[in-house]
Each structure stands twice: as structure tokens, then as C-alpha cells.
Amino acid sequence: MIIDDQHYDFIIVGTGAGGGTLAQSLAKTGKRILILERGGAMALEEQNRSNVDVFKRDRYRAPDQWYDEAGEPFSPQTNYAIGGNTKIYGAVLMRLRERDFESVEHEEGRSPEWPLKYRDFEPYYSQAEQLYQVHGQMADDPTEPAHSADYPYEAVPHAEPVKDVVEAIAQQGLHPTRLPLSLTRQTDDPTGDSQVFGIDPAVKSPNVTLKTDAKVVCLHTNSTGSEVRAVEATINGQAFLFFGDVIVLACGAINSAALLLRSASELHPDGLANRSGLVGRNLMKVTMTSIVQLTSSSNEGKFQRSVSVNDFYWGDDQYPYPMGHIQNTGGLLQDVIFAESPPVLSVLAKVMPGFGLQQLAVRSLGWWAQTEALPNPNNRVRLEGDKLYLDYTLNNVEAHDRLVYRWLEVLKTVDKAVKSSVLQRGGMYPRGEVPLQVVANQCGTCRFGEDPASSVLDLNCRTHDLDNLYVVDSSFFPSSGAVGPALTVIANALRVAKHLKARVG
Ligand SMILES: Cc1cc2nc3c(=O)[nH]c(=O)nc-3n(C[C@H](O)[C@H](O)[C@H](O)COP(=O)(O)OP(=O)(O)OC[C@H]3O[C@@H](n4cnc5c(N)ncnc54)[C@H](O)[C@@H]3O)c2cc1C
Secondary structure, X not given: OEEEEEEEXXXXXXXXXXXXXXXXXXXXXXXXXXXEXXXXXXXXXXXXXXXXXXXXXXXXXXXXXXXXXXXXXXXXXXXXEOOHHHHOOOOEOOOOOHHHHOOEXXXXXXEOOOOOOHHHHHHHHHHHHXXXXXXXXXXXXXXXXXXXXXXXXXXXXXXXXXXXXXXXXXXXXXXXXXXXXXXXXXXXXXXXXXXXXXXXXXXXOOOEEEEOOEEEEEEEEOOOOOXXXXXXXXXXXXXXXXXEEEEEEOOOHHHHXXXXXXXXXXXXXXXXXXXXXOXXXXXXXXXXXXXXXXXXXXXXXXXXXXXXXXXXXXXXXXEOOOOOEEEEOXXXXXXXXXXXXXXXXXXXXXXXXXXXXXXXXXXXXXXXXXXXXXXXXOOEEEEEOOEEXXXXXXXXXHHHHHHHHHHHHHHHHHHHHOOOOEOOOOOOOOEEEOOOXXXXXXXXXXXXXXXXXXXXXOOOOEEOOOOOEXXXXXXXXXXXXXXXXHHHHHHHHHHXXXXXXXXXX
């Protein structure tokens, strides 16, 4: 074991939405900061830019093997690199809706109230949108909460292939709105992420050290177990020990929970920060179904996603419970739809025999239907020896099915209205629900709250049990909402950064 002879004020583990954002915010303090990231720099052509094509589906698989509840192995679709999952994400940065912070009744149960409210997060949402150069439009989405600042950039216009479709959706009395997107305004790397807006600016400060290919394997406490004393990492097969005053985990909700569980010791036999028994529990992943709409004319297959529809978010006159969010995929040649929703491929092939995948993709528009997953303590990250298990049973299924069927009805009406461009296929819309290995929107494994018996983290995302240990990724969510989590992770990292700056003076 190599003992690092430096002592850091902060050690941040992970460089995704949480870790990358926190690093850039703390860098300005001049404090000594060490960032440990298990991945390396991702080549431009591997990122979420327009040449991501449907055939390279393995791109989204991590080298890890995890196991489902029945012990079946799978490769998780998650990304280990500087920037974490924001290197491959859709760059849609949406705020949770104001009611998402309240206790909400769903058909299958209640999603819990957050200990902090939308008003507490709002200033940080605005800062996050500035930092990540969000291109958006405060328009007529009935669910959009109030913003104290405008989006810093205008929303991108709808691409040609979806313009008529958007109009036909609006004609049904719905409110298609522009998706808020993080964009760099650079052609070689157009989408904004936590490397571009977080790590790159942070490492310009001389007080910040970034070590890549550095996988943290264990946290060691002091003799009383009240603080983390050292962080053990493997770098190129060699074990290292690093020392810091404040340790921040930002490995993503599954890996942060796994690291805490893996750091069990005599003083913490059930894992670090796990006095509540909740570390790893209440794992949520927004339930997602992809829907493909076939078109008669072809498109380039490479255009920016831009459409958001939230009219069903809280339910409608036929179903009084939340159903969720709809967004388009953008061009199918650049979306992860085939990687995340493989059954769609076989359905498409049956619907259009004789067509190659590429030909199918450019004669289609894609949609994602997203529904809130409810927290269930039995949905969890669990370790058996070295093996990581995800016990996960889908819930809120009826609400999701309703959303999918509502959207199919909308598409049928669209297809009638836009006759010239849409292929009439007797109302067939190939679709597929994402499987377990799609962990894109993972959250909830170390929920925050005031009560140490019912939460892992306090309101500053410090563990209740260890004074100098924080978790600043999507782990802290008490409920998932139905929109993507990234903006809330970023906003929360800015909020926690403010607390950490005050803590170290
Ligand atoms: C294909 C895809 C599309 C998505 N699209 C959207 C979208 O459009 N909008 C949205 O809101 N969300 C989207 N998401 C989700 C979004 O990317 C995540 O919510 C967000 O990145 C979570 O941030 P995080 O900080 O929790 O974790 P991550 O971004 O996953 O970062 C975790 C980091 O920790 C590192 N790490 C893990 N374990 C260790 C370890 N032991 N030692 C050292 N480093 C470690 C990882 O390499 C990674 O860099 C998408 C995700 C995917 C995969």
C-alpha cells in the first residue's frame, strides 16, 4: 500500500453531475482538493454527440458485472469516465415540479415529502442552469415551477422532422414545450456536461488534483468510528491511501451505497453510515418506455431532441393519479433508444421486414414515456461478498401503462393530422420498457432527512453517523419524480458546496 504524503481539505470521489459540479464550486476556495475518478478521459467520438450510432450498443455498458435478485449477471448501462454519466446523457436539464417536493398520492402508494421544498432548491436550480448553459424557454408548460431567473440561452428550435408533429400535438389541447438542454455552443462537443462545466474549470486551479483510473474501494475510519480518516483507492492495480478532512462521495446512487456497504468494519458492521439500515435501500429508477413512430419520409436520424409534454404529469380527467413526463428522443441514430430498449429492435424488424436498422431509424421518430418510481425499501443495492446485487421490482406500473396508452392515443391523432408525412401502419407503434440494467436515472439509496432513524444523510447531505462524510450525488433523493434527475443533482451539489465552504471557513 502506498501512503500518499499529502493531506487534503476535501477528497471528492467521482466526477459526474454531483462530484464535477461540487469540485468546480469548491476549487475557488483555494483549499487543497483531491478528486478521485475511477474512469479516464473519454474520447470525443465516444461521447454523446451526433455520431453515436445504433450499432455501437456496447458503448453504454460498464466493465462491471452486477447481479439481479435471482442471481443472473448483467452489465450495467452506466459510464465510468471524467464527467460520469453526464458524458453520455441526453443533456435535458429539467427542474423537478414544485409538487414533487410534497407528499403525493399515487395509485400504488404515496411518494414521500422532501424535508426541503422547491423554494429551498430554486436559487440553486437557477445557478445550475447558468453554470450548465441551459437553453430553454419559459413557455406554457402548465407544470413548470416559477423561476427566479430566465434560462441563460434561448431554447433550440424544433428540428424539421418534428415541427408538424408538435403542432398536431398542440392542436389536441396539449402543451408541447421546448426541452431545456445543456449546450456548449461548440461544434466539436455540443452537449454540456460535468467535465466541461465542472472538472475542466476546477483543475485549472493549482489547489486541485485530479487522479483518474483511481477506483475507491474502501473508506477507513478513526479508532472511535466517528470520522473517515483515510480513503483507499486502486490505481493501476496498486493500492493507495489518501488522507483528507472532509470526504465527499459522488459515485452515483448505486456505487456510493455499495462503497459505504463495502466499508463495513467492526465499528460499523452493517456498513458505514448505516445505523438506519437504509444505505442502499429505496433505490428508484424512473420507469421508462420508448415508443417509435414510423414516418413515410426519411430524416437524417441526427437531430436534437426538443419536445417535452407534461400534460399527464399529475394525471388527467380519466386518471386522477400522476402518470409522468413525455419527451422525444431526437434523431434515432444519435439516441440511446436501441441500447436502452432492445425489444424495440425486434418489434421494428417485424413491422418493416426487409429494412435494415439504419433505414428503420431514419424513418422513425422516437419518444420516451417516463413515470415516477416509488421508494420501496426492498428495492435495494445489496452486497454478497464482492458481488453487487440489485433487488428491484417495478412499481407504479398502472400509472406508467396509462401514460404509454395516453401517448399512443395522442400519436394516433397526430398521424391522422400529419397524413402526408406519417406512414399509416394501422396504428402500430413499436415500444419497449427499459430493462433492469438501464440504471440511468438511479437515485434514492441514501435519502436525506432530519431523522437519523429514517434517513442516511442530514439536510446538508452529511451522513448522520460520521461527522466528515458527505454524499453529493443522486443518492439523496427521497422520491424520484418523473423527469431526469441531473439538474437536481447539480443544484444540490451547489447547495452543499455553500455549506462546505462555510464549514471549512
Ligand atoms: C444514457 C443516459 C442518458 C441520460 N440522460 C439524462 C438526461 O437527459 N437528463 C437527466 O436529467 N439525466 C439523464 N441521465 C441521468 C444522469 O446522467 C444522472 O442522473 C447523473 O449523471 C447522476 O449524477 P451523479 O453525480 O449521481 O452520478 P454519475 O454522473 O454517474 O457520476 C458518478 C461518477 O463516479 C465515478 N465512480 C463510481 N464509482 C467510483 C469509485 N468507486 N471510485 C471512483 N470513482 C467512482 C464514476 O466513474 C462517475 O464518474 C442519463 C443517464 C444516461 C446513462
